[in-house]
Amino acid sequence: MLRALIVVVLAGLLAACVNEPAPRVVAPPPTTTTAPAQPEPTTVTVGVESIGAGFNPHLLAHQSPVTTALETLVLPSVFRPDVDGTLRLDRTVATSARVTSTDPFTVSYELNVEASWTSNAPIAAEDFVYLWERMRSEPGTVDAAGYSLITDVRSRAGGKAVDVVFSRPYDHWQELFSGLLPAHILKDAPGSWTGALAGGLPASGGPFRVVTVDRARGEVVLARNDLYWATPAGLDRIVLRAVDDSTMVDELRSGDLDAALPEADPTVRQLLAALGPTVRTQDAPLPVVTGLGFRSDVGPLSDVRVRQAVAAMLDRDALRAQVAPGSSAADAFGLAPSETGYASTAPVGAPATPNPAEAQRLMLAAGYVRDAQGRWTVGGQPLEIVVAAAAERPQDVELAQAVAMQLTAGGITTTVLAPPAADLFAQPDVPATPPTTDPAAPGATVSATGSAPPTTSTRSRTTTRTTPPPTTTTPPTSGATSTTQAPPTGRVRADVMVLPRPVGGDVSARYASDYGCPVALPGGATAATSPTRFCFPALQSLLDGLVDGTAEPGTQAVVEKVLWAQLPVLPIYQQVSMVVSTTATDTSTGISPGPLRTGPLTGAQRWTAPPG
Template sequence: MSQGRRRPLAAVSLLVTTASLVAACTNAPPPPLVSETPTTQPPTSTAPAEQPMPVEVVVGVDELEGGFNPHTLADLSPTSSALASLMLPSVHRPGPDGRLQLDTTLMESAELVPDQEKFTVRYRIRREANWSDGAPIAAEDFVYLWQQLRSQPGVSDAAGYQLINDVASRQGGKTVDVTFAKPFPGWQSLFNNLLPAHLLRDAPRGWSTVLDDGYPASGGPFAIRQIDLDRGEIILERNDRYWGPPAQSDRISLRAIDKARQVEALRSGDSHLAVFGADTGTMQALRDLGDSVQLINVPRPATVEVLLRPDSRALADIKARQAVLAALDRPALIQAGTGGGPAEQLQSHAQVLAPSEPGYTPTEPAGAFPAKPDRARVEKLLDEAGYQRSGGAWMRDGRPLNLVIAAPFEHESYIRIAEEAARQLREQGIQATVVTPTGDQLFGEMLAANPKSGEPGGAASVDMAIAPRPAGGDAAANMAAAYGCPGVAADSEQPFPHNAAGFCDELLQPTIDAAMTGRVPFGEASSIVEPVLWRAAVALPLYQQAQVLALRPEVKGVEPGHGMSGPFSTAAQWLGTYADNDGY
């Protein structure tokens, strides 16, 4: 197995400020884990009168990866989601019912402008809303996000931004008029996780790596005191410059430790809570802690899938792609990725919506996938695709069927799935090789390239990939981003990047466009699009990502978060205990 280049993981000290997250519109969440209303004093311990120790919440997390851009597929991870929910301001956030609501801490209003020639939304930002360095949160931040997300390869939420014609500044940048080329009913899903344009637009390293080491500024109730990825620790502190309600605790410490130590830290009280991916054995160990720890499964806004690129040389024939799917043991792939943990309960059987999203229903045709690999079907389909079995391999035109399966180097669960898929294919006589480029290389270069260009090292060199499909937000926009044909920028006539699947169906595109603009309800459009996607065999959904939230009683104010926003979206209300030291 070849390995890609790892991002640098040097310890970084930052004095930046932190805010809270947006997530997507989802099912109403379960009741809060803790019903007590936080008070202004920590619940346990007595601090020295002369110099109080800081009130701290210690959180056990999975491995802390480098890369914190919440808008890229490469950085779509629990780490980036947690930090984005603590640092980056958003126009809308999920409310108690899971539906998006205006964040009135940041915004005065966001509404459609009547009687305009084109579909226009006007945003009014609060005058007091500033980044941690004193620069106002303003129109330039909207412009920057729009320009990047409509044009950069490998982003997770491009489709809605590609409908925008112009973003105009008014009233010193505190009023923003956004004009769309076509109506977009899902406009409330845009401009979440705003980034500080004044610090990023001229950054020398560019979009793909500019947030590898953290945020240069943020606008929320916390600040990052220190990031040390080598030690697996991130320390956050209350942001005294934040204009909104102050955080209840002085600091939050994120500590990355292995699963066995997560359980022990919860048992001993070294961690107040933990949010991590747990396998079957870890879940049992957590249950053995009894009433001392509350447990809840927390769905994440991403579905893991196997992509089969229709424009790769080996898989251009639909029969070949269908043969590959017939050779795969889907339950074993799910087991490899989830380890029998919380995500195993969220197996996915639809091409667009994730299992925890409202309106989700399985769309997979009955009998589309056998319970186990079907050798007879594999042989029949490969024979129809022009292959012949020779010496234990499948040959066509003197060349063996040898598939390249890519998985991002930073994500161990994706690599486990890729290796299991390769093993299963080899058992059916289909040669397979696993490669592990970095996420930036895979999603920003290899899968985003024009699949018909034939450029060396581009999309044509990857036949299959293990990848996340973002969930939440506007369902029609997600469908367009995952499976739509690339459009062209109206102001430059430059084509937008291709989707990660390398899929484009010109006959299907009008239906996808109609769903985006509201001319056809999403449910009606989905009933047309999904059967075509299943027949085309371009993506095999596996499961929605999920973590377990384990909570001790010492910390108050922790909730699972509305929709799929996650527990870190409530961090400003967390109230911990006095720390053993000042931490610095």
């Protein structure tokens, strides 16, 4: 009986276990975590005509408004111009810079211990050494004469103090060591001086850094340098975007551009006038004088009479009106039209408009005669001149073509070439690369070869042009048709080159750099030469006196007179751009033309984003 009762109880318990539903597991409600919205980066977008061929501020080949902006905002400089152009010590880079000895002349720099590159390497003495060595030895540099006076650069305090020793006193030593470059990255990089800086700047020592250089889109993006040791930039980004004239106007109207830096020609002014009072324009002379450099060491233009004859065939006013109608006529070798103290130094009879009689007199004196086709010949061979302009500079190519047309009309067989700027301004010969038929046409590109990639340029104007074919052109006889010859191949000498000469610094160093003879350096090396390779020994002592401050009063006027007689370069114009801004941009940035040397983006680290 007891056993039966136990069985019944166990059966009941088992039944209860089987029939009881399993406890339900309820999952907790899903939690949704929403990341906080990231604010849009504060950005100012500036329209430019071209992003340029490269970004080394010390190379003629890389001169452009974008390169100027990057030097100002990305690279460290010991001295910088203030709003009126006066050089002031930049204490974020150097806490002290002064002359500490006169025998030998020595300048000592105490560098800011916090100053460093974005690679975490300190800004130090090796950066001074690298710039000095490159400036005194590399061809195609800008204002190298001051660096050629330096005999030694000595490091102290672990590289954070520098003593710079000169061969003789140099009153304008504050002009040196601007745009320092990161030696620890560049000194061992292949082609570092040119090639490594064609696509950007590998490190920053300023309030901004280069994030991207997109040549396909024509855009350079700068971002705030978060490793900058001084006051941080107010903006997250600055975008420099290449746009053509009509696009610029549309994007200013829509707000896609906050400001623009177009060429100041009548067509652009007319387009901007359609925007009414919503935009403000300010003229901004560029820190460059464009001229024609004559190859003076070899070839037909080594004869000064031929240089003078070529100049007498040209109409400088017509060239300027055709190619750069908003520019200022340049009639001096030293100062630019926008610089304080500028005045025309052109003597009576200096080349201005075509003077066929003077050109003929000079050509005959040099041994040339006209043949039956009207060509100038010597020994039965026609005079052939190569006119070249940098492929990355469309306006320069247009000027070269206009010059060739005038020389052809004067009886000279001409060939127009558009080699890379790095070759044209630094090498004794250039690739025989023809330009397109119209480098300024919308969407046109100029063919180029070499290490530097072609620039992105959107320059266009609605004007009518007649351009010569990219072949060798000979002048026609009266009533005959023009004949052409096969263009050259391989590498050739450029006899006439469209030459942009930077201005805005020490004019004495400018004279010596552009027109001085090469200087012998220790160890048998030779200092950098100018693109024209001009050397007139009788002028050298005057140039030396200007550089070291020992020249007599009136020496600069004598130098100008000698240069007009020798004519290594024929000045043409100083290009003028405009600073175009909206009311909102003016309020947040205060953008202006800025000092000549540093341009409209001077002080951009203090900008804020326009509202809206």
